[in-house]
Amino acid sequence: MSLYLLCLSLFLIGLYCVLRKRNIIKIIVGIIICEYAVNLFFVLVAYKIGGRSPIHSPEQAIENMVDALPQAVVLTSIVIGLATTALLIGIAMRIYQKYGTFDITKIRELNG
Amino acid sequence: MSREHDKGMSVIVKTITRLTVGLIFLYGIHILSHGHVSPGGGFAGGIIVALSFVHLMLAYGKDVALEKLPRGVTSLFEGMGAIIFLSIALIGFTSGYFFINFLAKGEPFRLFSAGIIPLCNIAIGLKVGAGLFAIFVALVLLKFDTESKENKK
Amino acid sequence: MTQTTALNIIPLFVVIPLTGSFLISILGRRFKALPDLLGFFATLGSLLAAIAAVWAINSYGTLVYSVGAWKAPIGIAMVLDGLSVFMLVVVNLIASAVCVFSINYMEHYTSKWKFYTLFLLMVAGMNGVVITGDIFNLFVFLEIASVASYALVAFGTEKHELEAAFKYAVMGTVASLFILLGIVFLYSFTSTLNMADMASVLAGGKSANIILMVSVLFLMGFGFKSALVPFHAWLPDAHPSAPAPISAMLSGVLIKSLGIYALIRIFYNIFGITAEISSILMFLGALSMVIGVFLAIGQWDLKRLLAYHSISQIGYVILGLGLGTPLGILGGLFHLFNHSVFKSLLFLNSGAIEYETGTRQLKEMGGLIHKMPVTGTTNLIASMAIAGIPPFNGFFSKLIIIIAVVQAQRYGYAFWAVLASVLTLASFLKVMKYAFFGELKKKWEKIQGVPAFMKISMISLAIICVIGGVLIIPTAREMFLDRAVDVISNGSNYASVVLKAIM
Numbered sequence: 021m022s023l024y025l026l027c028l029s030l031f032l033i034g035l036y037c038v039l040r041k042r043n044i045i046k047i048i049v050g051i052i053i054c055e056y057a058v059n060l061f062f063v064l065v066a067y068k069i070g071g072r073s074p075i076h077s078p079e080q081a082i083e084n085m086v087d088a089l090p091q092a093v094v095l096t097s098i099v100i101g102l103a104t105t106a107l108l109i110g111i112a113m114r115i116y117q118k119y120g121t122f123d124i125t126k127i128r129e130l131n132g
Numbered sequence: 133m134s135r136e137h138d139k140g141m142s143v144i145v146k147t148i149t150r151l152t153v154g155l156i157f158l159y160g161i162h163i164l165s166h167g168h169v170s171p172g173g174g175f176a177g178g179i180i181v182a183l184s185f186v187h188l189m190l191a192y193g194k195d196v197a198l199e200k201l202p203r204g205v206t207s208l209f210e211g212m213g214a215i216i217f218l219s220i221a222l223i224g225f226t227s228g229y230f231f232i233n234f235l236a237k238g239e240p241f242r243l244f245s246a247g248i249i250p251l252c253n254i255a256i257g258l259k260v261g262a263g264l265f266a267i268f269v270a271l272v273l274l275k276f277d278t279e280s281k282e283n284k285k
Numbered sequence: 286m287t288q289t290t291a292l293n294i295i296p297l298f299v300v301i302p303l304t305g306s307f308l309i310s311i312l313g314r315r316f317k318a319l320p321d322l323l324g325f326f327a328t329l330g331s332l333l334a335a336i337a338a339v340w341a342i343n344s345y346g347t348l349v350y351s352v353g354a355w356k357a358p359i360g361i362a363m364v365l366d367g368l369s370v371f372m373l374v375v376v377n378l379i380a381s382a383v384c385v386f387s388i389n390y391m392e393h394y395t396s397k398w399k400f401y402t403l404f405l406l407m408v409a410g411m412n413g414v415v416i417t418g419d420i421f422n423l424f425v426f427l428e429i430a431s432v433a434s435y436a437l438v439a440f441g442t443e444k445h446e447l448e449a450a451f452k453y454a455v456m457g458t459v460a461s462l463f464i465l466l467g468i469v470f471l472y473s474f475t476s477t478l479n480m481a482d483m484a485s486v487l488a489g490g491k492s493a494n495i496i497l498m499v500s501v502l503f504l505m506g507f508g509f510k511s512a513l514v515p516f517h518a519w520l521p522d523a524h525p526s527a528p529a530p531i532s533a534m535l536s537g538v539l540i541k542s543l544g545i546y547a548l549i550r551i552f553y554n555i556f557g558i559t560a561e562i563s564s565i566l567m568f569l570g571a572l573s574m575v576i577g578v579f580l581a582i583g584q585w586d587l588k589r590l591l592a593y594h595s596i597s598q599i600g601y602v603i604l605g606l607g608l609g610t611p612l613g614i615l616g617g618l619f620h621l622f623n624h625s626v627f628k629s630l631l632f633l634n635s636g637a638i639e640y641e642t643g644t645r646q647l648k649e650m651g652g653l654i655h656k657m658p659v660t661g662t663t664n665l666i667a668s669m670a671i672a673g674i675p676p677f678n679g680f681f682s683k684l685i686i687i688i689a690v691v692q693a694q695r696y697g698y699a700f701w702a703v704l705a706s707v708l709t710l711a712s713f714l715k716v717m718k719y720a721f722f723g724e725l726k727k728k729w730e731k732i733q734g735v736p737a738f739m740k741i742s743m744i745s746l747a748i749i750c751v752i753g754g755v756l757i758i759p760t761a762r763e764m765f766l767d768r769a770v771d772v773i774s775n776g777s778n779y780a781s782v783v784l785k786a787i788m
Binding site for chain 3: 089
């Protein structure tokens with residue numbers, strides 16, 4: 021249970037970072053923290069006490085493995101995270117090129 | 133940024149890089165090709181292959197790395213990876229289903245086993261390796277562009 | 286066409302746009318005409334496949350395709366039912382019209398092939414979201430479409446585009462994380478990712494608490510994607526900043542296939558609708574409807590005005606769908622179809638104006654109908670349709686929604702719907718007056734007409750606006766709209782229908 025709560029607090033730290041920080045790079049870091057909290061939570065959900073990693077090898081019998089599906093799924097979600105992060109950093113660098121600052125309070129030409 | 137920095141780091145770093153970069157590349161290929169029998173696979177292998185080129189670029193500067201792997205070739209590899217993956221999936225139609233494993237499965241835990249999965253891993257490795265290196269190059273070159281503009285000012 | 290052939294159509298919706306996208310990314314740089322051709326044929330091919338799919342579900346009912354011959358609870362299933370087919374037709378119709386438009390419009394941007402690569406990737410993502418029967422697969426396709434759309438919003442790489450894209454990307458990523466968190470909770474409770482299987486597990490056990498928790502997460506996540514009012518802040522920045530064809534795609538189909546479709550599929554088919562969720566959806570719908578139109582009426586930037594109207598019209602769709610009666614669902618879905626047609630037409634028109642004059646400010650335009658008769662006429666048709674003037678398609682769908690709301694004795698919502706419709710009319714009268722009628726300004730005297738492909742695309746969408754009303758004639762309705770209404774109004778049957786269709 022305490023592990024789940026740690027996961028939740030990690031997610032909230034990330035969310036705080038996204039909502040509260042003014043530097044674009046810190047916002048991106050916040051998003052990455054959030055993402056890893058969710059991925060960690062997904063892997064933890066599949067864990068069972070005393071289970072071994074879900075790798076099929078010739079020496080060992082298939083017994084007492086943890087659930088393998090979330091691990092495969094989390095890998096996909098990490099790849100998606102990589103794509104999003106790369107895009108965000110690209111946009112952030114372009115913003116720096118145009119505005120000359122990373123401070124979001126100074127980047128306010130639109131008011132949606 | 134000065135000219136010397138473009139040409140890379142110190143002699144120590146360059147020498148170590150020259151010795152290790154081939155090993156890193158080969159390790160990536162190993163992870164990539166044994167994805168179906170041990171942990172690893174296309175994504176992890178592709179990342180390691182890309183990192184070997186990133187390593188080269190950090191040590192020797194962008195010109196040397198881009199000479200080894202020009203941007204056009206990178207994007208060609210990336211597209212090829214995707215196309216190969218998609219065509220493996222499409223060939224499955226000849227056996228009745230999209231993405232069906234139409235090759236012989238072979239014996240477990242051998243290199244040539246598991247049907248189409250090693251082929252898919254190779255395609256994914258191409259795509260990821262080229263893609264990650266392309267992202268790195270794009271971000272670094274964008275930075276160089278900005279700095280050269282600022283220097284002109 | 287036998288059932289096997291009909292089944293083999295299903296993966297094509299993802300395969301065709303993806304193949305087009307990757308081929309363009311390899312070859313597009315060398316052959317200049319190739320991106321246009323491949324883009325056009327890929328979207329046209331998907332449209333033809335969607336029309337074939339309409340025929341297929343009318344002959345064989347719900348079809349389930351097992352990818353890689355792995356049967357559904359284990360493998361990934363692709364489900365083709367009435368609602369999917371309806372969305373597929375909408376997405377691919379707009380995509381092909383937009384593709385024809387871009388042939389001329391994208392000339393003044395550099396590197397057209399990058400545009401087409403991202404565009405087809407986005408279409409593949411949307412088709413995938415609609416066709417899949419697996420909830421994690423839905424998330425993956427949703428991210429493909431979203432990431433492509435973030436990049437497309439930033440396509441111009443000017444100050445405004447980048448700022449809007451950054452805002453959109455940050456908010457969109459956080460929304461996606463909420464969706465992923467909801468999926469994690471669902472998986473931990475049901476131990477399956479297949480949506481039909483999940484629905485049958487949730488229907489069986491004590492699942493009220495987990496459904497409540499996940500409902501909130503999904504309402505936030507998909508609410509962001511469909512720009513319902515408390516979550517709408519990104520839309521008025523992101524949609525105007527994109528190039529006009531992309532604005533048309535974003536407003537026309539992206540918020541619907543990623544937001545509304547997923548919301549409806551999950552709440553009606555997996556959880557089973559409850560009175561609370563229904564009233565929350567109706568309230569959010571009415572709120573979006575009214576606030577959107579009030580914010581729109583004061584805008585002087587044409588594309589920004591249209592973007593606020595998207596929020597307002599999405600409110601109508603959600604109001605109709607949230608009502609839950611068959612008539613309300615029919616109205617909501619029909620309005621969804623109509624809105625994608627006329628809103629993309631309006632955005633394409635604004636693109637045509639920008640292409641010729643280079644401005645989006647209404648105060649700088651004036652009398653443009655003398656120089657751009659085709660754009661003026663199509664804009665008039667689309668404005669009448671969005672405001673709900675009788676012969677056009679928007680009238681019928683709004684009428685059905687309002688009748689359904691009155692039948693359910695929700696007179697307050699009916700009043701707000703009528704009010705929003707009147708305000709919509711007022712704001713589009715403003716657009717027509719300032720942009721097209723009146724005296725032609727001196728500086729616009731030299732502009733020529735719009736290029737041919739842009740005209741073709743706008744005229745064909747305008748024709749659909751005019752004749753769109755035929756879809757509620759009984760025979761056409763039974764084939765197309767009623768199939769989709771059935772899926773939603775008998776939402777709890779989804780699990781049994783899909784699990785039976787897996788052979």
